[in-house]
Structures are given as C-alpha cells and as structure tokens.
Amino acid sequence: MSHRTFVWICLLPLVVVTIAFFLLPIAQLVVVGATGPRGLSAYLAILTEPRYRATMINTVVLAAATTIATLVIATIAGLFLQRHRFPGRAVLIAMLTFPLAFPGVVVGFLIILLAGRQGLIGAISNAVSGEKIVFAYSIFGLFLGYLYFSIPRVILTIMAAVQKLDVGLEEAARSLGASPWAVQRDVVLPALGPAFVASGAIAFATAMGAFGTAFTLATNIDVLPMLIYTEFTLAANFSISAALSIGLGVIAWAILALARSFSGGAVAAAG
Amino acid sequence: MRDRLIFLGQLGFTLLVAAFLVVPVILSLSAGVTVNYFRGIQSGITLQWVRQVWELYAGEIFLSFVIAIATLVVTLVVGVPAAYALHVRGGKLSRVIEEIITLPLAIPGLAIALALLLTYGGFGSFRRSWLFILAGHVIFTMPFMVRSVMAVFASIDIKTLDEGAASLGASPWRRFRNVIVPNAMPGILAGSLMVVTLSLGEFNLTWMLHTPLTKTLPVGLADAYASMRLEVASAYTLIFFVMIVPLLVAMQMFADEGQKR
Amino acid sequence: MSAIAGHGAAVHIERCGKTFPDGTQALAPASLDIVSGETLVLLGPSGCGKTTMLRIIAGLEQPDAGGRVLFDTNDMTPVPIEQRNVGMVFQSYALFPNMSVSDNIGYGLKIRGIDAKARAARIKEMVALTNIGGLEDRRIDQLSGGQRQRVALARAVAIRPRVLLLDEPLTALDASLRDRLRGELNRLLRSLGITTIYVTHDQAEAMELGDRIVVMRKGAIAQIGTPREIYFTPQSRFVAEFVGAANIVEGPVIGRRLMLTGGSLALQEAADIAAAVAMIRPETIRIVGQGDASLTGIIDSVSFIGDRLRLVVTGAAEKPLVVDAPNTIVAGIGDHVGLSVAPEAIRLLPRED
Numbered sequence: 035m036s037h038r039t040f041v042w043i044c045l046l047p048l049v050v051v052t053i054a055f056f057l058l059p060i061a062q063l064v065v066v067g068a069t070g071p072r073g074l075s076a077y078l079a080i081l082t083e084p085r086y087r088a089t090m091i092n093t094v095v096l097a098a099a100t101t102i103a104t105l106v107i108a109t110i111a112g113l114f115l116q117r118h119r120f121p122g123r124a125v126l127i128a129m130l131t132f133p134l135a136f137p138g139v140v141v142g143f144l145i146i147l148l149a150g151r152q153g154l155i156g157a158i159s160n161a162v163s164g165e166k167i168v169f170a171y172s173i174f175g176l177f178l179g180y181l182y183f184s185i186p187r188v189i190l191t192i193m194a195a196v197q198k199l200d201v202g203l204e205e206a207a208r209s210l211g212a213s214p215w216a217v218q219r220d221v222v223l224p225a226l227g228p229a230f231v232a233s234g235a236i237a238f239a240t241a242m243g244a245f246g247t248a249f250t251l252a253t254n255i256d257v258l259p260m261l262i263y264t265e266f267t268l269a270a271n272f273s274i275s276a277a278l279s280i281g282l283g284v285i286a287w288a289i290l291a292l293a294r295s296f297s298g299g300a301v302a303a304a305g
Numbered sequence: 306m307r308d309r310l311i312f313l314g315q316l317g318f319t320l321l322v323a324a325f326l327v328v329p330v331i332l333s334l335s336a337g338v339t340v341n342y343f344r345g346i347q348s349g350i351t352l353q354w355v356r357q358v359w360e361l362y363a364g365e366i367f368l369s370f371v372i373a374i375a376t377l378v379v380t381l382v383v384g385v386p387a388a389y390a391l392h393v394r395g396g397k398l399s400r401v402i403e404e405i406i407t408l409p410l411a412i413p414g415l416a417i418a419l420a421l422l423l424t425y426g427g428f429g430s431f432r433r434s435w436l437f438i439l440a441g442h443v444i445f446t447m448p449f450m451v452r453s454v455m456a457v458f459a460s461i462d463i464k465t466l467d468e469g470a471a472s473l474g475a476s477p478w479r480r481f482r483n484v485i486v487p488n489a490m491p492g493i494l495a496g497s498l499m500v501v502t503l504s505l506g507e508f509n510l511t512w513m514l515h516t517p518l519t520k521t522l523p524v525g526l527a528d529a530y531a532s533m534r535l536e537v538a539s540a541y542t543l544i545f546f547v548m549i550v551p552l553l554v555a556m557q558m559f560a561d562e563g564q565k566r
Numbered sequence: 567m568s569a570i571a572g573h574g575a576a577v578h579i580e581r582c583g584k585t586f587p588d589g590t591q592a593l594a595p596a597s598l599d600i601v602s603g604e605t606l607v608l609l610g611p612s613g614c615g616k617t618t619m620l621r622i623i624a625g626l627e628q629p630d631a632g633g634r635v636l637f638d639t640n641d642m643t644p645v646p647i648e649q650r651n652v653g654m655v656f657q658s659y660a661l662f663p664n665m666s667v668s669d670n671i672g673y674g675l676k677i678r679g680i681d682a683k684a685r686a687a688r689i690k691e692m693v694a695l696t697n698i699g700g701l702e703d704r705r706i707d708q709l710s711g712g713q714r715q716r717v718a719l720a721r722a723v724a725i726r727p728r729v730l731l732l733d734e735p736l737t738a739l740d741a742s743l744r745d746r747l748r749g750e751l752n753r754l755l756r757s758l759g760i761t762t763i764y765v766t767h768d769q770a771e772a773m774e775l776g777d778r779i780v781v782m783r784k785g786a787i788a789q790i791g792t793p794r795e796i797y798f799t800p801q802s803r804f805v806a807e808f809v810g811a812a813n814i815v816e817g818p819v820i821g822r823r824l825m826l827t828g829g830s831l832a833l834q835e836a837a838d839i840a841a842a843v844a845m846i847r848p849e850t851i852r853i854v855g856q857g858d859a860s861l862t863g864i865i866d867s868v869s870f871i872g873d874r875l876r877l878v879v880t881g882a883a884e885k886p887l888v889v890d891a892p893n894t895i896v897a898g899i900g901d902h903v904g905l906s907v908a909p910e911a912i913r914l915l916p917r918e919d
C-alpha cells in the first residue's frame with residue numbers, strides 16, 4: 035500500500051461522516067427553507083416580516099450588548115490577574131474560568147437562583163427595602179445568563195494576549211512621559227485589538243445562537259433561537275424555521291470569518 | 306498610594322465578577338441539600354433530593370455517559386487518522402475539509418439539529434434510537450478532536466518522524482501505530498477531555514433530537530427545571546457539577562501544562 | 567548642535583542596590599557620579615546587573631531602601647519614570663506597532679501637549695538627525711533592524727531628555743551593521759552632548775563610545791575609568807581578561823624581575839612576591855633574536871589575520887602566550903624565539919584566590 039493510499043484511507047471516514055451527517059442535512063435544510071408556501075422569499079422573511087425582523091434586531095442588540103459588556107469586564111479582570119501576583123490569585127483565576135463549558139440550561143437555572151422568584155437578589159432586596167426584585171425572566175436576566183457563559187472564555191483569551199504583550203512597550207511609553215491612563219489608551223488597548231476582535235466575535239456568535247438559557251428562563255422575550263424553536267415545534271412551520279436557522283447560521287459564521295480575516299488567528303465559537 | 310488604590314479597585318472588581326460566577330453555583334449546591342430552600346438552611350440538611358433525582362433520572366444520566374463514550378470512540382477512530390491525513394497532505398483540499406468540519410463551531414446547534422431532523426426524521430428506527438443523538442454529538446465535537454491533534458502535529462514536525470520511520474522500513478500502518486499516535490498523545494488526551502465534557506453537557510442539539518425514550522442528562526435537567534421543585538432541580542444540578550467539574554479542572558490543567566511547554 | 571538636545575543633567579547614584587522579591591540580589595549597593603554631558607558605558611557580561619542599574623536610573627525599578635538617584639541636585643528617587651524626562655532606547659526598541667514612524671517619534675511630544683506644528687518641525691529635525699528620511703509614514707513592521715534602531719533613538723532624543731539611557735541598542739543587529747551604526751552613534755552622541763548612559767556587553771563598543779567605562783561583575787562595580795585606563799591599567803584579572811585580549815602569567819617576583827618558566831622579564835618597580843599574577847597584552851610582546859632575550863619559547867601555531875600575525879608561544883610561561891606580531895616577520899612552527907616586553911607593559915594584578 036502506498037503512502038498516498040494510506041493517507042486517503044485515513045481521511046475517508048471523516049469525509050463520509052461529514053457528508054452524511056452534516057453537509058447532506060444542511061443541504062436539505064436549505065432546500066426545505068426554499069420550498070415552503072413562501073418559496074425562496076422565506077429567506078427574506080427574516081428581514082421583511084415585521085415580527086421576525088423585530089426578533090432579529092432584538093437578538094443582535096442583545097448579542098452586541100453581551101459582547102461589549104463581556105469585553106469590558108474581561109479586560110479589566112484579565113489585565114489585573116495577569117499583571118499582579120498575590121496570594122489567592124490562582125484560586126481567583128480558577129473561579130473565573132471553571133464555568134467554561136457549562137451548558138446554557140444550567141446557566142439559565144443559575145440565573146433563576148440569583149434573580150428569580152426565590153432568588154438571592156430578591157431575598158436581599160426584600161430584606162433591605164421590602165420590595166422583591168425579580169428580573170431573571172426579563173431580557174436583563176437573559177443578558178446576565180449570556181454574560182455568565184461568555185466571561186470565562188473571553189477572560190482566558192485576554193489573559194493569554196496580555197501575557198504576550200511586550201512590557202517594553204509600556205515602559206517606553208512611560209519613559210516618554212505617558213501617564214498610566216495614557217499608556218493603557220495608546221499602547222495596551224491597541225495591542226490587545228486582535229484578542230478583542232477574536233474573543234468578541236466568539237462571544238457574539240455564541241450569544242446569537244444560544245438556546246438553552248432562553249429555554250430555561252422560559253421568557254417571553256423573542257430571540258431568534260427561541261423563535262426558530264417555536265416555529266418548528268409548536269407551529270410546525272418547517273420551511274420558515276429552516277430559513278431562519280440558515281439565516282442565523284450565516285450571520286454567526288460571517289461574524290467569525292470576518293473576525294478571522296481581521297485578526298489572522300483561529301477564531302471559533304463553541305457551546 | 307495611587308498605585309495601591311488602583312490595585313484595590315481592580316481587585317474589588319475582579320472579586321465581584323468571580324462572585325457573580327461562583328455564588329449561583331454555591332446557591333444551587335446548597336439548595337440541593339437543604340430540606341426546604343424557602344425556609345433556608347436552618348430547615349436542615351438532607352440527601353433526600355439527591356436520592357430522588359437518582360431514582361427519577363438515573364436512566365438519563367446513564368444514557369449521557371453511553372453517548373459521551375460512544376462520541377469519544379467515534380471521534381477518536383475517525384478524527385485522529387483524519388488529523389494525521391490533513392496534516393501530511395496539506396494543500397488546498399485539506400484546508401477546505403478542515404474549514405468544513407469546523408463549521409459546526411460557528412453554526413448554532415439548533416440549526417444542525419433541524420437539518421438532521423429534516424433529513425433523517427423519516428428513518429423511524431434510527432430517529433428513535435440514541436444513535437441519532439450520537440450523530441449530532443459527533444458532528445459537534447469532531448472539530449475539537451481534529452484541531453487538538455493537529456495542533457500537536459504542527460508543533461513536533463511529525464513529517465520528519467514519519468519519514469524517518471519509513472526510511473527504517475516501517476509500513477504506513479505500523480508507523481501510524483508506533484510513531485504517529487504515541488507522539489500525538491497530548492493532543493489526543495486534551496481533545497478527548499473536551500469531547501467528553503462537551504458531549505455530557507450538550508443541550509441545544511440534544512433537546513431537538515431526543516425522544517421520550519432517549520433523554521440525556523441535560524434534557525432531564527431542563528425537565529427538572531420546568532416541572533420539579535427547586536430543591537430537586539438543584540440536587541440534579543449538583544450531580545451534574547460533580548460529574549463535569551473534575552473534567553473541566555483536568556482540561557484547565559492540561560491547558561496550563563501546554564502553555565508551559 | 568547641542569541646541570537640538572537641550573542640556574544634560576549630572577547624575578548621582580548613591581548606594582543603590584537591588585534585591586528582587588524572589589531574593590535575587592541583582593546589584594550590590596553602589597555609588598556612581600556621572601558628569602553632565604558625559605557618555606558613561608556600563609560594561610559587563612550578561613547577568614551582571616547592567617540593565618538593573620539602568621532601570622533604577624530610569625525609574626523603572628526602585629532601589630533598595632537607602633539608595634538615592636539624583637539628577638543635578640534634585641532627588642529623583644520617588645519620581646515615577648514618566649516625570650523624570652529621560653530618553654530611553656530599549657534592547658528590543660519597543661516601538662509602538664500601532665503607530666507610524668513619525669507618530670512614534672512624536673509620541674513623547676504629543677504627551678507633553680506640544681502643538682502639531684511644533685511637533686512636525688521637531689520630528690523633521692529628528693528624522694534628519696538620524697538619517698531616516700523617507701520612512702516617516704512607514705509602519706514599524708516595514709522597517710529593517712537598523713532603521714528601527716534609528717527610530718528608537720530619534721523617539722528618545724525628540725523629547726530633549728535630561729539623560730539618555732540606552733540598553734544594548736546594537737546587540738540585536740548583525741555584525742557589519744553593528745560596526746557601521748556604532749560609528750554613527752558615536753558621532754551623534756558627541757554632537758548632542760546629552761548625559762548618556764550606555765549599556766553593553768561588547769568591549770569594542772564600550773571603548774569607542776565611552777568617555778568613561780564602568781566595568782561590572784556579578785552585581786558590583788569592578789572598575790571605573792577612561793577606556794585607556796581600563797585597557798592599560800586594569801585593576802583585576804577579571805577586567806584585564808574581559809577588556810581586550812590578555813595573557814595572564816604567574817610566577818615569583820624577585821627584585822625587579824618576574825620569573826617565568828622560560829626565563830624572566832624586567833619590571834618597572836622592585837618587589838618581593840612569592841607568587842605574583844601579571845597581565846601582558848599580546849601586542850606588547852615583541853619577537854626578538856634568541857640571543858638578546860631574557861625569555862624564550864617555541865612557536866606552537868601561527869595564524870595570519872591580515873594586519874598582523876597571531877602566534878602562540880609555548881615554553882615561555884606556564885600557559886601558552888598569545889603574541890601579536892607584525893605581518894612582515896617570518897615565523898615557523900617549532901622555531902625557538904626570544905620574547906621581549908617593555909617593563910611598563912607588564913601590569914601586576916592582585917591575586918584572587
């Protein structure tokens with residue numbers, strides 16, 4: 035057996051599995067999306083149908099807000115953790131990164147425990163002011179949930195990027211008279227740019243497609259994944275849900291591809 | 306003085322963020338062993354909820370393990386040779402294949418699940434068996450295995466090792482067993498941890514693909530969240546943490562080790 | 567030309583030591599005075615504490631308690647680096663990758679709130695001074711190593727620093743470029759007249775650039791002096807061997823003579839030492855006829871280096887002697903030769919054991 039043949043044999047199972055359980059189904063999804071009562075225009079429904087459009091805008095705004103908030107939080111914490119050595123630092127890092135692969139459903143439940151009807155925040159506010167604050171089931175609860183699963187991943191990326199920063203650059207800026215704030219503004223944040231783009235894109239794409247959290251919070255907030263789910267299971271509206279998922283997939287993929295062409299590194303969503 | 310204030314400010318902020326992540330977990334752990342969460346921990350500590358979860362959901366938990374192990378086996382058997390082939394072949398086609406198998410990282414699980422349902426929903430016995438869920442998990446976790454192994458290949462010049470073994474007269478299959486796989490071990494282990502962890506916790510795909518007879522652990526969780534009292538839901542979450550956190554810790558340790566090397 | 571630079575401060579370092587939190591003592595407490603306008607070179611092998619000393623002067627490290635850094639009469643010890651007005655050139659150059667060449671040069675001026683017009687003029691001046699015309703709009707990753715070095719220098723000088731600090735600015739470059747830039751840098755530093763502290767492990771660089779050289783060893787100052795003093799009158803075996811090539815010979819001194827295996831050599835002054843250590847530079851040893859010589863040996867190897875011959879002579883001292891001879895003499899391996907050294911070229915060193 036020649037080496038060439040061997041390499042092909044190694045590759046074959048992957049090709050078969052991928053075609054059978056990924057490419058073929060996705061092709062079928064595209065076809066179903068185009069063959070409903072609306073025909074090809076189902077693909078435009080996401081923009082033309084007011085209800086879908088509103089959901090779409092909702093989802094994008096929520097994902098964008100999550101991304102920005104996560105980046106700000108992770109940058110402050112990541113810079114701090116990478117730049118200082120103090121007792122308990124390792125524990126703190128572990129606390130900030132262990133929820134890395136919690137499923138969305140669990141995150142949703144944790145948000146309920148925090149801000150739900152029997153939640154901690156409600157109990158505290160009830161004790162303090164007599165008024166029970168409950169927001170787990172609102173869009174803010176969903177936002178908190180998305181924050182919860184984005185923070186660990188983005189902190190890890192930012193910390194790795196900070197570690198690679200050349201401290202010489204900061205020292206050079208200081209030697210030229212730059213105050214600590216000016217150093218952050220002119221040297222550190224620009225140097226972290228690629229890490230922001232990469233991890234921001236992942237956070238955004240993940241938030242766009244997140245389903246488990248919204249499902250657990252059982253909110254009446256419309257986000258795209260919930261819309262797809264209800265169209266499919268409750269309304270049995272196969273073609274629209276197919277078209278909407280294709281749209282969702284394309285957006286998430288495009289964001290990541292764009293980020294990758296910007297930052298040159300490997301960018302991928304997960305979860 | 307100024308530096309001290311900045312330090313304390315940042316420390317406080319970071320602690321706050323850590324609290325946001327950790328406090329709910331502690332709440333759920335404690336709720337899972339409290340007699341009555343509404344009345345608080347003074348109502349007593351009990352394992353009755355954990356036992357109840359076990360009675361109700363042992364099947365789901367067991368199936369999750371079966372699927373996770375099966376997913377691992379498939380990704381190993383399919384993914385490791387493929388990673389090797391993609392690495393030594395190089396070229397445009399390999400890059401396209403790599404790009405395609407990484408797409409499930411970008412496309413939401415919901416969309417992949419819909420695609421699988423619309424394609425294979427009609428194949429009754431396949432649709433009804435847990436193999437249907439397995440297919441989804443394999444597609445979702447495969448890129449992690451392939452990339453993790455390829456990352457190792459990229460760092461150790463596997464091509465020269467392979468050629469060296471070939472010059473000694475080893476056949477491709479022997480080389481694969483004796484040279485490639487042992488050298489790829491760190492990547493294979495890291496990838497395996499990732500695959501098992503993700504498969505155990507996968508919900509987005511699984512919720513769409515499951516049937517009443519093929520429920521997994523996270524599907525059961527969603528069930529419990531929707532229909533059980535808070536203590537039971539928490540106890541179930543507690544069981545999930547006990548299973549998943551060691552895997553996450555092992556994964557982190559692996560990543561740290563990789564950085565040191 | 568010194569209008570370009572502004573004036574330089576005198577720098578006084580008083581008992582500055584440095585122990586890092588991990589317990590490494592990088593610098594034993596040391597004092598040093600640097601005259602206004604002088605170029606002082608810190609020279610020593612890697613790890614001897616040069617960078618640490620420079621960073622203390624810059625304000626990037628705090629000296630251990632008791633140490634002080636003064637610029638003229640101002641105590642700078644508690645002043646952070648951004649208020650010290652020092653120009654710094656880093657070994658890695660540390661140019662900002664997110665700014666163009668002219669933005670890099672102008673950054674310190676911008677921080678000082680200098681308006682765009684004055685800034686542009688100053689940048690132009692610096693570009694001309696460092697010979698980087700035409701590169702103003704380039705990104706940093708589009709520059710060669712030598713060009714980066716010039717930009718780093720221009721950026722440091724642009725702010726009219728009180729003290730210019732350079733940490734191995736030529737080490738990252740390849741050998742031929744290093745030689746050329748060394749000459750350029752020398753002219754530039756002399757024309758600027760700023761107080762300059764220059765760190766290097768390369769003794770040729772130190773000789774050419776330094777008004778004075780501080781030789782350092784294991785976190786302590788081994789000797790301070792002009793290049794001539796360091797070269798001709800080293801005060802220790804370490805300095806003798808680190809700066810230039812040196813033969814170290816050992817033997818008893820009786821009267822005015824140093825007794826060696828293959829004879830003896832006359833000294834400048836009389837002494838009586840049972841086991842003396844002396845340094846003889848290779849170029850101070852002359853090959854003479856055997857008959858006239860008080861010291862003889864056998865030629866072990868001959869290398870033609872171009873401008874001279876490098877001979878290794880055995881049998882004269884315990885260890886083989888390296889001799890630099892004119893390239894015109896005829897010498898063959900195995901020849902018996904006489905050696906002569908002027909008494910003032912033999913430098914007795916303290917024993918270190």
Ligand SMILES: Nc1ncnc2c1ncn2[C@@H]1O[C@H](COP(=O)(O)OP(=O)(O)O)[C@@H](O)[C@H]1O
Nearest residue numbers: 586588590592611612613614615616617618619
């Ligand atoms: N931040 C630090 N922490 C601990 N040790 C250090 C640190 N910086 C330098 N050192 C140690 O101090 C010694 C002197 O270092 P340095 O001043 O950089 O030497 P040089 O510049 O002469 O090569 C070295 O042994 C080095 O390992």
Ligand SMILES: [Mg+2]
Nearest residue numbers: 613616617618
């Ligand atoms: Mg150094």
